[in-house]
Amino acid sequence: MLRPLARGDLPALENLFADREHMWDLMDIPGRSSDPGDLARYYLERSLWAFEHHGAGMWGIREKDRSDAPIMGYTGFVMDIGDDVNPAERLEAGWAIARRAAGRGHAAEATARVLEHAFTDLGAHYIQAITSPHNLASRRLMSRLGFTYDRDVVAYQGPQVLYTLGRQDWLAERRSPGHRGGVSREASW
Numbered sequence: 001m002l003r004p005l006a007r008g009d010l011p012a013l014e015n016l017f018a019d020r021e022h023m024w025d026l027m028d029i030p031g032r033s034s035d036p037g038d039l040a041r042y043y044l045e046r047s048l049w050a051f052e053h054h055g056a057g058m059w060g061i062r063e064k065d066r067s068d069a070p071i072m073g074y075t076g077f078v079m080d081i082g083d084d085v086n087p088a089e090r091l092e093a094g095w096a097i098a099r100r101a102a103g104r105g106h107a108a109e110a111t112a113r114v115l116e117h118a119f120t121d122l123g124a125h126y127i128q129a130i131t132s133p134h135n136l137a138s139r140r141l142m143s144r145l146g147f148t149y150d151r152d153v154v155a156y157q158g159p160q161v162l163y164t165l166g167r168q169d170w171l172a173e174r175r176s177p178g179h180r181g182g183v184s185r186e187a188s189w
């Protein structure tokens with residue numbers, strides 16, 4: 001179950017970022033605090049801003065049929081406050097699932113839905129995702145979602161890998177026999 005991050009998600013986000021060992025790839029970014037409370041507020045505020053200005057930010061992920069439970073993570077699109085992006089041209093995807101809920105397919109299922117939203121409702125043509133070379137879980141998630149390795153880049157804490165997914169490849173993947181569907185045009189699912 002997905003819905004845009006809201007102020008009430010702050011404690012859950014703070015708990016998520018407090019697990020430094022699990023969240024290592026989002027820590028120690030120059031110019032950004034690594035304090036869990038600061039990070040939680042930073043992610044929340046920029047997501048609220050992104051939804052208000054561009055209609056796409058981070059969605060909180062909850063267990064199905066547990067609308068009262070704290071979010072177990074988030075997925076969506078990375079935009080900094082003030083970014084002058086055109087979601088139809090280029091979006092950057094990002095995600096995190098609490099350690100207790102990781103490895104059960106939640107990130108893949110939830111992110112497939114936000115990609116669908118981006119390509120069908122926001123008219124996105126191209127989505128990129130960046131991670132550390134050693135973040136095998138994130139790289140595997142990208143591959144499973146149809147992203148392909150594009151090139152090495154320097155971003156965030158240093159050397160990173162850039163993966164991309166274009167609209168045509170996404171459409172082709174959707175038509176493939178193994179595709180598992182699920183479409184909603186609403187902001188919350």
Ligand SMILES: CC(C)(COP(=O)(O)OP(=O)(O)OC[C@H]1O[C@@H](n2cnc3c(N)ncnc32)[C@H](O)[C@@H]1OP(=O)(O)O)[C@@H](O)C(=O)NCCC(=O)NCCS
Nearest residue numbers: 025096097102103104105107108131136137138140141144
């Ligand atoms: C990356 C992350 C969101 C993946 O979430 P998840 O719920 O475990 O992902 P899924 O269960 O949907 O699994 C996606 C794929 O990754 C694989 N995977 C999961 N954990 C893995 C690990 N530690 N090492 C290698 N592959 C892994 C799964 O087997 C699956 O591959 P498959 O489709 O071949 O079976 C999660 O590990 C996480 O939150 N990490 C910390 C935050 C982070 O690093 N975010 C990304 C910053 S760029």
